[in-house]
Amino acid sequence: VIANPTAGGRFLATKVLWSVVGWLVVFVFFFPVLWMWLEALKTEPQAASSPPTIFFVPTLAEFQEVLSGDFPPFFINSAIASIGSTLLVLILGLPAAYALAIRPVKRTRDVLFFFISTRFLPFAASLVPLYLLARDLQLLDNIFALVLIYTTINLPLGVWLLRSFLLEIPPDLFEAARVDGAGFQNELLRIVVPLIAPGIAATSLICLIFSWNEFFYAVNLTSSVAATTPLFLVGFISGRGLFYAKLAAAATLSSLPVLMAGWIAQKQLIRGLTMGAVK
């Protein structure tokens, strides 16, 4: 109940005003994504017309075209690289995070520092040797090379993030398990994994985002057999207005997994991006 009608009216007016401004700004930022979707639903002549086509009958023809063409292998490579590296991050990262959170080793701080500093080592620092190594090991244009490299990129983040979730588990739970005489493996599987399921989900999400969208290593270490979705898009660079609808459909499909995952797990996104610093 609003006691003073003028104050209430002023409050509503401010709210409406800020809502309008806010929605305008959001529209500007979201527009390129919306435009990508619209272009994807056009025919080629509509997509590359001057002036631009605003009203049209949507068609899924370009999506069909992309999906029935040479796009799927790229998509599958991306899936293998992302899922493979995420699993490796969890397998290697969970025990490490456990060692740093539940039964801390000496100099825990230094170890954490070391892990995260490797994430901030520029990709440029190791590209050339990794390229030469991949060449000598016959791993050029092999998806396995990307799996290994993406694991490296995401492991420091994974360790930090999983540790931040592990620290939230009450220590008493572990005391109880230890009294029962449960070993390390047992403790990890029976207590830790179920309790930090949300943490595992958040970590997987962040790993997925970074590895799915990765381009620098992909473009330099793969060419055809193991090429991932960003490389499919490179094929459109020289397009002179002939393949806009197809490009937009491919861009939409390429972005879909990360966009969906990010939207579903919005809350975990901040925590993941700040390595657990911001909840």
Added chain:
Amino acid sequence: VKTTGRSILRSAVGTGGGREPTAASVTRRDAWVRRLPLLPAFVYVVLVTQIPFALTIYYSFFSWNLLKPGSFQFSGLDNYTRLLTDESLRTGVLNTVVLTFSVIVISVVLGLAIASMLNSEVFGKGLMRTLMIAPFLIMPTAGALIWKDTLLNPLFGLLPYLLTPFGLGRVDWVNRFPMATVVAVEVWRWTPFMMLIILAGLQSQNPELLEAARVDGANALQAFRRITLPLVRPFIELGALLGSLFVVQTFDSIYMLTYGGPGEDTTNLPFLLYLVAFQGFSIGQASAIGVVAVILTTIVATFALRTLFSIFQVEARR
């Protein structure tokens, strides 16, 4: 006020809690039991990051062109002295600094403004936030192409068409303002990132404090400067520093939008390294560029890590 701002930050590193082992309680065997789960990850990271980096430093002292067999020769500091006299490196460093600095400053300011809006009373907050983070989630290569071909293309793009009434139609933005275009696309991508982090800071604020300030006669701007800003400062610092570590490495959008050009106008360090290594096949020279990139990034990263740890420790001491 400052500590309330940090209250949502995770408790963590080092000094906090009672879980740090005391020296006496840790026998040698126990120490290894503790260390063992850490080893696979540790060894893996050393193998795939430290050894290649050591090799990069090693190669940087050699003259080596991949296309010329037998050209692998020790050349001392030649690669570095050449870099010092070479125009390309100076341009590359300058472009990296300009790009990173503009993107971070602009996206922090926009991110702060949008986060403040989302933290006030508006209709459809949840949906606004959801739509706002989309640019960050879109694949960077895809986003860059959509901008270049469907929005900015002088013939078919939407923006030149919309700007025609203002006399700006048919402007070839990507070629006439290459750096500004790359900055704009990167700002579009990083503003949501800043917004998310700053919004988390704003939401940790106690609304009663603002109410009290208003009762004391402070206007909205004063309240923002005196109460809100100091509170979100650590969040802004964190966002800016993490963001700059990513933006320093910008490669995707440059590759897709300008390919480093025209000339070297948008060639930053990662792109220069790519050109030297994979178009010129000069492994030694590229390695030297890699070392320079590491030195520059380390300077930024040191500050970033210090901020991260100070935030963690403020919380741990509480």
